[in-house]
Amino acid sequence: MSGCPFNHEPAEAPDGGTQPAAVGPHRRGVSRRGLFSLAGVGGVGAVAGLAAGYLSHDAVAAVAAPAGSGSNVVPFYGERQAGIITPTQDRLHMAAFDVTIEDRAAVIQLLKDWTAAAEAMTTGRTTGATGAVDGSYDAPPEDTGEALDLAAGKLTLTFGFGPGLFEKDLKPRFGLEGRRPGALIDLPHFPGDALQPERTGGDIVVQACADDPQVAVHAIRNLARIGFGKVRVRWSQLGFGRTSSTSRAQATARNLFGFKDGTANLKSEDAAPLDEHVWATAGTHPGEAWMAGGSYLVSRRIRMHIEIWDRTSLREQEGLIGRTKGVGAPLSGGEEFTAPDFAIKGRDGEPLIPIDSHVRLAHADQNNGVKMLRRGYNYTDGSDGLGHLDAGLFFIAFVKDPRTHYVPMQMAMAKSDKLALEYLKHTGSGLFAVPPGIKAGGFIGEGLFA
Amino acid sequence: MPGTTLPKITLPKIASRSRKSLAIVAAAAAVPMVLTGCTDNTKSPGASASAGPIQVTSTKTECKVSTGSVPSGNLSFAVKNEGTEITEFYLLAEDGLRIVGEVENIGPGLTRNLVITAPAGKYTTACKPGMQGDGIRAAFEVTDSGNKTVDADFQKLVDTGVQQYTAYVKDQTEQLVTGTKAFADAYAAGDASKARELYAATRMHWERIEPVAESFGDLDPKLDAREADLEPGQEWTGWHRAEKDLFPPAGYTALTATERAKIATQLVADTEELGKRTRTVVLSADKLGNGAKELLDEVARGKVTGEEEIWSHTDLWDFQANVDGARIAFENLKPALAQKDAALATSLDEKFAALQAELKKHAKGDGFAYYTELSPAEVQQLAALVDALGEPLSKLTSAVVL
Numbered sequence: 001m002s003g004c005p006f007n008h009e010p011a012e013a014p015d016g017g018t019q020p021a022a023v024g025p026h027r028r029g030v031s032r033r034g035l036f037s038l039a040g041v042g043g044v045g046a047v048a049g050l051a052a053g054y055l056s057h058d059a060v061a062a063v064a065a066p067a068g069s070g071s072n073v074v075p076f077y078g079e080r081q082a083g084i085i086t087p088t089q090d091r092l093h094m095a096a097f098d099v100t101i102e103d104r105a106a107v108i109q110l111l112k113d114w115t116a117a118a119e120a121m122t123t124g125r126t127t128g129a130t131g132a133v134d135g136s137y138d139a140p141p142e143d144t145g146e147a148l149d150l151a152a153g154k155l156t157l158t159f160g161f162g163p164g165l166f167e168k169d170l171k172p173r174f175g176l177e178g179r180r181p182g183a184l185i186d187l188p189h190f191p192g193d194a195l196q197p198e199r200t201g202g203d204i205v206v207q208a209c210a211d212d213p214q215v216a217v218h219a220i221r222n223l224a225r226i227g228f229g230k231v232r233v234r235w236s237q238l239g240f241g242r243t244s245s246t247s248r249a250q251a252t253a254r255n256l257f258g259f260k261d262g263t264a265n266l267k268s269e270d271a272a273p274l275d276e277h278v279w280a281t282a283g284t285h286p287g288e289a290w291m292a293g294g295s296y297l298v299s300r301r302i303r304m305h306i307e308i309w310d311r312t313s314l315r316e317q318e319g320l321i322g323r324t325k326g327v328g329a330p331l332s333g334g335e336e337f338t339a340p341d342f343a344i345k346g347r348d349g350e351p352l353i354p355i356d357s358h359v360r361l362a363h364a365d366q367n368n369g370v371k372m373l374r375r376g377y378n379y380t381d382g383s384d385g386l387g388h389l390d391a392g393l394f395f396i397a398f399v400k401d402p403r404t405h406y407v408p409m410q411m412a413m414a415k416s417d418k419l420a421l422e423y424l425k426h427t428g429s430g431l432f433a434v435p436p437g438i439k440a441g442g443f444i445g446e447g448l449f450a
Numbered sequence: 451m452p453g454t455t456l457p458k459i460t461l462p463k464i465a466s467r468s469r470k471s472l473a474i475v476a477a478a479a480a481v482p483m484v485l486t487g488c489t490d491n492t493k494s495p496g497a498s499a500s501a502g503p504i505q506v507t508s509t510k511t512e513c514k515v516s517t518g519s520v521p522s523g524n525l526s527f528a529v530k531n532e533g534t535e536i537t538e539f540y541l542l543a544e545d546g547l548r549i550v551g552e553v554e555n556i557g558p559g560l561t562r563n564l565v566i567t568a569p570a571g572k573y574t575t576a577c578k579p580g581m582q583g584d585g586i587r588a589a590f591e592v593t594d595s596g597n598k599t600v601d602a603d604f605q606k607l608v609d610t611g612v613q614q615y616t617a618y619v620k621d622q623t624e625q626l627v628t629g630t631k632a633f634a635d636a637y638a639a640g641d642a643s644k645a646r647e648l649y650a651a652t653r654m655h656w657e658r659i660e661p662v663a664e665s666f667g668d669l670d671p672k673l674d675a676r677e678a679d680l681e682p683g684q685e686w687t688g689w690h691r692a693e694k695d696l697f698p699p700a701g702y703t704a705l706t707a708t709e710r711a712k713i714a715t716q717l718v719a720d721t722e723e724l725g726k727r728t729r730t731v732v733l734s735a736d737k738l739g740n741g742a743k744e745l746l747d748e749v750a751r752g753k754v755t756g757e758e759e760i761w762s763h764t765d766l767w768d769f770q771a772n773v774d775g776a777r778i779a780f781e782n783l784k785p786a787l788a789q790k791d792a793a794l795a796t797s798l799d800e801k802f803a804a805l806q807a808e809l810k811k812h813a814k815g816d817g818f819a820y821y822t823e824l825s826p827a828e829v830q831q832l833a834a835l836v837d838a839l840g841e842p843l844s845k846l847t848s849a850v851v852l
Contacts, residue, residue, distance in 0.1 A: 189682065193678060308750060308840075311843075
């Protein structure tokens, strides 16, 4: 197996010949939990009693509920990609890749390889035929191994394609002429943008969300490894502490400003609004029909000047946000989920929810009724060398069409939102077309490359 | 250039923005009481066993106050609006007219704190559901706890400080208008070296009064927008437009004489308009205190990072000017602050002095070293002193206004 990139070894085809692997989901990959279960059942001598007991217990559980069907597994295959309306997991590792080759067949093969690996990892199995420990003693293991004995952790892997996959230097790539969706625009410059090229763009994005950071990191690490020579990581971002809830079953989490974030977010239970605001349609020209049922992912790395924020009075903080810090009620009154009343005016004749507050500017009522599904995460990337945390919000949103569902709102915020003007700085950006889900036996982006 | 990049600062030097920040101050000014989480009354000797914020419940027909008598000191009222309309809560003096403290704009269901310092005496509490009428009143007593309360001259000290700062703003604005004319003349005439010489020094007058100047949301972007601040299609005018032309980056196409003249004329016109408007600005202690804090925020966000003057690298002139503006505001409030919180006054004195001493190390002739001449260690030292000052400075407003 040595020197054999993931999934490139000839596989037995039904006709007995060999062909490049387009291997079904259950053919490869060792169950991480299963592996250890066997060790427990087999009574490997070195295993200490306590561990053996634990593992035996695990083995029983594995028999009762084989890997891939546990409550910590989010199905990978389906009509939509997982990781969009899936209740937001606790952790994020997102990576954007540049495709460094110009060979269409190789890109398709990579997407097939990634599909198989993604399916394996989301069900808690290792990548490759022999996983982390069952391969040749003289070869590096096919799976990096740091997720061995960890549960699947509700891992979801969500793939999207950036403008650079379709065009480079104004020339079409990979035979994708006419396939770039109209909605996959080049985002305009928003006032105040301080985008760093090394944190912006990318040809393919992978969003890994899991309840365990090690599972999410393992996933991106193995996909990157599989892609070496074809793709190069352009940027990646770790996130902790989801800042929005995408299900009514979840409590609203807080961002690093200490405020509840995502109170008015679209929820997975909202089928009709999701159709209206999140799921993409076939578009207006035939070449983009492959996006029907997909979505568009906007990512923005938003640095927060948290030290300056922390020196700001509670009055000003609440005025900037438009909600109370404690329960998250709109300043017009009520509880967290009370609809904001933008008209109600106070003693000074000014609205209780200030004109330039974040809540007002971001609210659907102020944006032609458009909504988005946000899946942002807090991030802290160490410090900035001046004694301040390099921390903020890694904003992720899924929208039906960024031209109507993101750009106008972000333009308004960048121009008028005092919070954005004084306390935020956008340092990274990305827009990606997220194709619909994959059926078993298919591969990610199959419609695009059909 | 050696020593121009800090090891971990990889952010591009694109300007951060700040504008209209005084609008926040203005909103705060409508209610002179700063609401904090202080609950000194809970610790006062003689406080009842059930101490904690005094609970006030306001409904359409009632104004329940959990106690009718408390010892003097800092009083904290937690006012909960259980009605369906916006409500307000007042603590009035014995005459029922003079407002000792108030909290406005409490939406239905919300709770707001009112924290004030009250000497012993008789008072009246009032809730005003719907913000109408005389409100629902009740007698309230503050007994003498033995804690020293503020001097009767306190308000006079505050008023004097505010007057002094108002005069300072006027003086700086006049100098800004005069200086801008000289700069604009040189720039329009194509005398680039003279314009470059005047650029940073003239801008200092702007930077000293930035929170006031920025309060005019239409003028601020016309005068002080950085290139990165622009929205698509927006015309770029003001200081930084000229800056890029005077300190051009590689590959930059210089403006024509006509374009320069247009920028210069507009700069003078907008600055004169600013001068006109600042004459009627009404300042108050909280505006001074918050303005001082904001000036330090400006330093931390844009100056100490070299983002403000991305082409001229004259950030230290702005830095000094922001510190000047903050220090003057503080010093104008210091006599009043000394009565309320002498330790804070002393601490701020020390920290202003330490920052000023460090800045002075980078003085060169009439001005300063360029930002690009600072070593990473020097930038880090300045940033540390800005933080050391910024933190206590953020407490100035509540200390004086409470």
